[in-house]
Amino acid sequence: MKDLGPLKYFLGIEVACSSAGLFLCQRKYTLDIVSEAGLLGAKPSGSPIEQNHKLGLANGALLTDPEAYRRLVGRLIYLSVTRPDLAYSLHILSQFMQAPRIEHWEAALRVVRYLKGTPGQGILLHSDCDLTLQGWCDSDWAACPLTRRSLTGWLVFLGKSLVSWKTKKQHTVSRSSAEAEYRSMAAITCELKWLKGLLLSLGVNHPKSIDLFCDSELALHIAKNPVFHERTKHIEIDCHFVRDAITEGLITPGHVSTFLQLADIFTKALGKTQFDVLLSKLGIHDPHAPT
Template identity: 80%
Template sequence: MAALGSFKAYLCDCFKMKDFGPLKYFLGIEVARSSSGLFLCQRKYTLDIISKVGLLGEKPSGFPIEQNHKLGLATGELLADPESYRRLVGRLIYFAVTRLDFVYPVHILSQFVQEPRSEHWEAALRVVRYLKGTSDQGILLSADSDLTLQGWCDSDWAACPLTRRSLTSWLVFLGHSPISWKTKKQHTVSKSLAKVEYRSMETITCELKWLKALLLSLGVQHPKAIKLFCDSEFALHIAKNPVFHERTKHIEVDCHFVRDAINKGLISPSYVSTPSQLADVFTKALGKLGSLSLIIFSPSWAFLTPMLQLGGGY
């Protein structure tokens, strides 16, 4: 506390500042403190969006996006006012900061901001109706943490119906708290599911390497290999097999990068079944029952408490 007081005094000498005490609200994010940790949610921001769209009297939706949707192949009429769709999607993107169940729906909706159609607008309104029933959900950053990293990676092969590029996603935990997640299309089209999964492993390895260096700069040592969970046995075989096959030449750099991380003790990849893959929710619309199974079949019950805070769809 003495060091904190000295640092705040130094900042006040350099800049015109005021100390408002413990953080409670910042840029639409509400912070609640307890002995369990920090709970982050965006309830006020949620109500503002629902009010602006005019859905305060609508019935809430049970899940954010339809399972097996065909939004990429929509042929409906172009919106007369595309700016309203773009503003709504822009507001929804900010929810991915505290709502992991919004990552995939926002990823899908943001692809059509150039020429939104009526189906896209209806899908965006469904997300808002889902938001209405889960406005008090958020993320719990647990105070009881051993400060060890864990990674989960997944991919959806040829997910885009227009370009047939695959989808990569990852989720990183610090202790029992989610701290990093992402969903993104891969840059190239791949004809092999194993290579798509392996590229997903390479992407999260970069993230884990950076997070480990960040923790070290904060004085947190992470001597053990970081557990990395993947649901592709083929990708794990490529990572552990030192003999290159002719068909893996175009991902040779990725192979060397992941294998070097394994040899240096940075990561320790292992297999996890698809029903227990926590990153699966970032690659496809699971629906209500699929989202519930993500909790029921979780390989570690320690994830149950924080994952229940991620959103109403869980």
């Protein structure tokens, strides 16, 4: 074994250490992607994906070289290790790997043009962390135009640092927006339970219940109401799972306004203004950007 000194670069991830904490980014890897796509001279895009896009219903010509699309999206997926702002757009683009069309290729190039404007963006893991977990979850009901399955998005903070996030299509079709929101609560509850166990294995006890923020009052009502009724029978398993977590004191659900829902960035294609506002609240930084 060799002591290679302080960590600075590992598998494409650049690490900068200071009194403020650890900053993780993939600037060189990002610039390599932009260069390979031939977009070093292109005009940067303000957001990674167009608002109100219709990529799921695209019917343009199929790409003659789908391998180029698969290679580009695959590289972007690895980039999302330190770029939570790409989670939603890559979730959409990765659904068309089998038969990508012209519209999908153009959307992937838009992501690359967005990266050109923010190559050094990354996550700051704060040193002054109180080691308490906090979760945010959201869903976009019937988001997929083909299957009408809803989209789950959630994120977890450790102190002020973003440590975990996900965008994923739900496995079943939800019959109401409340059901879709509730399934998102069940998904993030699994992650919070795992993270609490991970912290405990590292010698960090988390005695307080974890705050979980959701913007659906009806989903919160289902979580707290111990009485099942006809409209919740089809989500009974998730009901038991979340309610047990509340009873055990693992989570404390709370309501947050839709306009303040941080997980929106993982479930919807937002306009540049709202996208930038939510991104700043996630603790995403770009030390290379001009001040």
